[in-house]
Amino acid sequence: MQALERGSIALIALCALGTLGAAFSAHPAATGVSLLAATLLPAALIVLGCSGVVRRAGSGVGVLLVVGLLVGGVLAAGLVGMLRFDGWPAMRWALIWLGPVALILIAVAYAATFERLVAARPRKAESKRRAGERR
Amino acid sequence: MTLFLAGVYLVMLAGVGAWSARRVRGPRDYFIAGQRAGLWAVGLSTMSAAFSAFVFLGGPGLAYRVGAGSLFIALPVGFTAAFLCWTLARPLREMSADGSVFTVADVLARRFDDRRVQGLAACCVLAGVVGYLGLQLKALGVLFQSVFGISSLPLAVALGAAVILAYSLFGGMLAGLYTDVLQGAIMLAGAALLCAHAVHTAGGPDAVLSSVAGSEAFGPGFLDPDGRLPQATLAGFFLVFGVGVAGQPHMVHKFFMIADVQRLRFLPAIIGGAQSLCLLVWLGLGLAIPALVAQGRLAPVAQADKATLAYLAELAPAALAGVAMAALLAAIMSTADSFMNIGAAALMRDLPRALGRPLRDEVLAARGATVALTGVAAAFALAYGDLIAALGTFSFSTFAAGLAPVLLIGLAWPRVGAAAAGASIAVGTGLNLGLEFLARNDLFPGALGMAPGTLPGAVSLSVSFLILLTMTWLRPDPREESA
Numbered sequence: 001m002q003a004l005e006r007g008s009i010a011l012i013a014l015c016a017l018g019t020l021g022a023a024f025s026a027h028p029a030a031t032g033v034s035l036l037a038a039t040l041l042p043a044a045l046i047v048l049g050c051s052g053v054v055r056r057a058g059s060g061v062g063v064l065l066v067v068g069l070l071v072g073g074v075l076a077a078g079l080v081g082m083l084r085f086d087g088w089p090a091m092r093w094a095l096i097w098l099g100p101v102a103l104i105l106i107a108v109a110y111a112a113t114f115e116r117l118v119a120a121r122p123r124k125a126e127s128k129r130r131a132g133e134r135r
Numbered sequence: 136m137t138l139f140l141a142g143v144y145l146v147m148l149a150g151v152g153a154w155s156a157r158r159v160r161g162p163r164d165y166f167i168a169g170q171r172a173g174l175w176a177v178g179l180s181t182m183s184a185a186f187s188a189f190v191f192l193g194g195p196g197l198a199y200r201v202g203a204g205s206l207f208i209a210l211p212v213g214f215t216a217a218f219l220c221w222t223l224a225r226p227l228r229e230m231s232a233d234g235s236v237f238t239v240a241d242v243l244a245r246r247f248d249d250r251r252v253q254g255l256a257a258c259c260v261l262a263g264v265v266g267y268l269g270l271q272l273k274a275l276g277v278l279f280q281s282v283f284g285i286s287s288l289p290l291a292v293a294l295g296a297a298v299i300l301a302y303s304l305f306g307g308m309l310a311g312l313y314t315d316v317l318q319g320a321i322m323l324a325g326a327a328l329l330c331a332h333a334v335h336t337a338g339g340p341d342a343v344l345s346s347v348a349g350s351e352a353f354g355p356g357f358l359d360p361d362g363r364l365p366q367a368t369l370a371g372f373f374l375v376f377g378v379g380v381a382g383q384p385h386m387v388h389k390f391f392m393i394a395d396v397q398r399l400r401f402l403p404a405i406i407g408g409a410q411s412l413c414l415l416v417w418l419g420l421g422l423a424i425p426a427l428v429a430q431g432r433l434a435p436v437a438q439a440d441k442a443t444l445a446y447l448a449e450l451a452p453a454a455l456a457g458v459a460m461a462a463l464l465a466a467i468m469s470t471a472d473s474f475m476n477i478g479a480a481a482l483m484r485d486l487p488r489a490l491g492r493p494l495r496d497e498v499l500a501a502r503g504a505t506v507a508l509t510g511v512a513a514a515f516a517l518a519y520g521d522l523i524a525a526l527g528t529f530s531f532s533t534f535a536a537g538l539a540p541v542l543l544i545g546l547a548w549p550r551v552g553a554a555a556a557g558a559s560i561a562v563g564t565g566l567n568l569g570l571e572f573l574a575r576n577d578l579f580p581g582a583l584g585m586a587p588g589t590l591p592g593a594v595s596l597s598v599s600f601l602i603l604l605t606m607t608w609l610r611p612d613p614r615e616e617s618a
Contacts, residue, residue, distance in 0.1 A: 009548065009604065016600035019374060023367065023594055026586040034370030034593075041378050042211075042218050049222030049547045 004047065011044035140457035141282060144321075144464060145298060148314050152302025155310035165498045166237040166480050168312040172392040178405030180315030180469070181389045183322055185380075186413050187267075187470035188274030191326075191463050193524035194414075196439035198421025202353070202362025205421065205524070207369045209414045211377035216407030223381055224399050226546045227390040237391065238477070239384045239538060240485035246545060249553035252560065254489030257481040259537030259564040260384050264478035264508065266530030267385075269516030271471035272296050272509070273526070274440075278463055281444045289517055295467075296509050303472035304502055311472040312392060318465030323412050325462020328455060330419025336427065336450055343426040350429035357425065365588025375528070375592040379535020381543050385473040420446060440524075474512075479504040529571050532592025536563035540600045548607070555606035563599030567591055 015037035022030035022037070159165050172180075197205040230236050230245060240260065244253035275295030276288050285291040302310055337343045348355040356362070361369050380386065393399065424442050427433040433449055436442045443463075447456045479501035487494050494500045519526055537560050545551045570591030573579035580589040 005548065009544070012544070012600060013604045016597040016604070019370075019593060019597040020601070022370070023580070023585045023589045023597075026367075028366070030586065031366035031370055034367065035373060038370055038374035038377055041374065042214060045378065045381075045543050046218060046221055049543065 008044045008048040011040060012048070015041040015044065138282065140461050141464060144461045147317065148298075148302050148468070151314045151317065152305060152310045155313060156305035159305070159309055159498070162237060162484075162497050163234055164309050165501065166308055166476065166484070167231065167388075167391040168309045170231070170234070170392055171394050172312055172389075173394060174398050174401055174405060176312060176316050177389050177393050178402055179319035179409060180312050181386055181406050182409035182413060183315045183319035183465065183469035184385045184389065184473040185383065185470075186322065186410065186466055187271055187527075188278075188463070188467045189270065189524060189527035190413065190417055191322075191466045192274050192277070192440055192443050193270075193527050194417035195420035195424060195443045196441070197524040198362075198417065199424055199436060199442040200439040201364050202357035202425075203360060203422075204362030204364035204369055206418065207360075207364075207372040208376050208524075208528075209417055211373060211380070212407065212410045212414060215377060215380045216410060217403040218377075219380060219386065220399060220403045220406070222543055223387055223546070224390045224393070224402060225396065227387060228393050228396045228399070231391040232396075238480045238485055239387060239542070240481060240489070243541065243545070243556065244485075244488070247551075247553040247556050249557070250489045250491065252541075252553050252557050253485055255557050255560040255564075256538065256541075257485035257489060259533065259560055260481040260485070261478060261508075262564055262568060263384075263530050263533040263537070264474045264481070265512045265515050266519075266526060266533060268471055268474040268478065268509065268512035269514075269519065270526040270530060271467045271474070272513045273516035273519075275299075275464075275467045275471070277440065277444070278460070278467065281441075281448070282460060289513075292513050292517065296513055299468050299471050299475065300506065300509060303475050304505055308388075308392070308473075308476045311469075311476055314472065315469045318469040319409065321458075321465040322462045322469075323409060325459050325465070326413045326416035329451075329459050329462070330415035332451065332455055333419045333423035333427075333446065336432075337423040337430065338426075343422050346426040346429040347422065350425075352435070353425050353429060365586070367586045368588035368590060371588075371590030371593035372528075375532050375535050375590060375596060378543075379531060379539050379592065379596055382534040382537060382539030383531065384477050384534060384538065385470065387542070388473070388477055475505045475509060476501075478508045478512075482508065528590070528592065529567075532571075532590070532595065533564060533567050535592055536567040536595035536599045538563075539596065540603045544600075544603055544607075550610070550612055551603065551607045552610050552613075555603050555610065558606055559599045559603035562602050563595050566598055567595035570595060 018033050018037040019041075022034040158169075163169055194205065194209070197208075227242060230242050236242055236245060238257075238260075240253045240256035243256050244250060272292050272295055273288075275298075276292035279285055279291040279295050280288060283291070283294075285294070302314065334340060334343055337346065344358060347353045347357055393402075420443055424433065424436070424446055427446070427450065428435050433445065436445050443459075447459050451459060482504040483494055483500035484497050516526065540563065541551075541556045541559050545556050570579050573582065574591050579591060580586065585594070
């Protein structure tokens with residue numbers, strides 16, 4: 001088993017533990033933990049489910065994916081905390097709906113990146129081989 | 136006008152049912168539509184099966200009662216389509232390629248080579264189906280009461296059940312798939328029109344927000360991200376509806392039907408786009424109805440589940456009300472027929488196989504089981520005196536806790552064994568049912584020392600994940616042993 005799967009499984013366990021632990025606390029920080037866990041859990045599951053794709057695309061992309069989703073999770077958790085102000089209601093709605101829109105964009109960007117990288121690898125290897133033959 | 140449109144729609148469904156019934160040649164046609172479905176058909180039918188009365192009646196009703204916090208159920212839609220397709224669609228479709236895997240329990244039986252896992256998965260599916268199918272029937276009853284003026288809810292529920300049975304009983308999933316596509320298109324049109332009309336009637340987005348924020352009954356807190364809900368509930372919604380979606384058999388079942396697995400990459404965009412468009416009804420009506428009540432143009436709604444119907448009766452023009460009723464019927468029926476099929480397969484295919492006694496004619500037995508299951512679900516829904524959204528959350532959670540961890544991790548991690556999978560399904564399902572029982576008797580979450588607003592589904596889903604992982608870690612790695 002490789003580090004990518006090990007890391008994602010450990011993250012899944014941490015998220016489940018975090019959710020369960022937070023359920024026993026009424027402290028405001030517990031909500032942040034729950035939301036962070038709820039955001040990171042699908043990310044870790046995607047990495048586990050698509051580990052073959054991530055590996056083919058390169059470990060750098062795998063690290064980017066995890067870091068990107070981690071930052072997204074922290075932002076999502078922080079955003080909910082920050083939104084408790086008496087500002088312009090329409091702004092709140094814009095911010096709320098930015099969350100899923102950002103997630104869709106992240107998903108599409110990652111999908112496109114994977115497709116390109118996975119498709120590019122064999123092509124790159126093939127062009128190198130041909131260049132070698134020409135030399 | 137409404138009656139006429141509803142009548143035309145029901146006749147069309149009956150026609151599709153009769154057409155499909157003649158094309159059912161065996162279990163593969165009956166349970167997974169012959170695996171001939173195109174991408175648009177799978178995408179639209181996944182959306183229409185996933186979105187039901189829960190979205191059209193329950194969502195605006197919940198928003199009317201608790202405010203913007205209800206939208207935390209809808210927010211995960213931003214990523215769930217891609218999440219489902221990336222993690223489950225390909226493995227499920229590939230496992231069913233040889234024509235012997237028709238259900239989620241079949242998948243687990245093949246993956247773990249264990250009949251007990253298949254049996255436990257079938258029990259989980261049955262527990263959730265009774266709740267979810269009951270929800271649809273109850274909503275259909277409420278709708279029939281409103282459209283046809285029937286005073287008795289049990290009679291209206293029985294009439295609604297008879298209509299769905301009329302087309303799904305003989306055509307199975309083949310009829311379900313084609314009617315789902317038709318119903319999905321109607322739902323999208325209805326949701327978009329309803330949202331636009333409701334927000335326009337209330338004076339536009341600015342007027343909606345200022346009316347709600349300025350009223351004594353609702354106030355600015357109604358529009359806060361958490362509305363009137365405890366924050367633990369919001370986090371629970373996000374977890375259960377974001378991750379638990381992978382355990383919903385009526386959604387993942389559609390992946391078995393895809394004809395061309397190579398085109399899967401386009402599926403997230405189709406499902407996600409359709410779901411986002413359909414959720415406009417939750418957002419639009421959920422905000423516009425409180426605004427209209429605040430403006431004094433709509434009487435306060437006594438029963439939150441009837442908020443959508445009250446709006447249609449009082450403020451929508453006849454043509455829009457007709458389209459909206461057809462969309463509502465479509466939402467309810469498309470989900471109900473999926474559950475009838477899945478529940479019948481669990482009862483007459485998965486359970487007998489788990490017991491080592493497969494039935495000779497599974498299609499015939501499934502038709503009989505469909506009727507029995509519908510009766511049980513209707514009785515359960517009538518006895519469960521709570522909001523449609525509450526019944527939906529409970530049923531969604533049952534599937535989530537029972538099946539999501541074992542599907543998501545079990546299919547991706549070869550080390551997971553049958554014992555861990557079985558324990559995860561059994562504990563996840565049992566714990567969710569137990570906690571729901573405690574919650575209905577005011578013993579959860581307080582009596583267990585948990586924070587107010589904690590969702591039973593969030594706890595049972597987390598425990599189910601932890602049991603699966605812990606038992607797998609404790610088990611020696613078979614590959615290391617064999618080496």
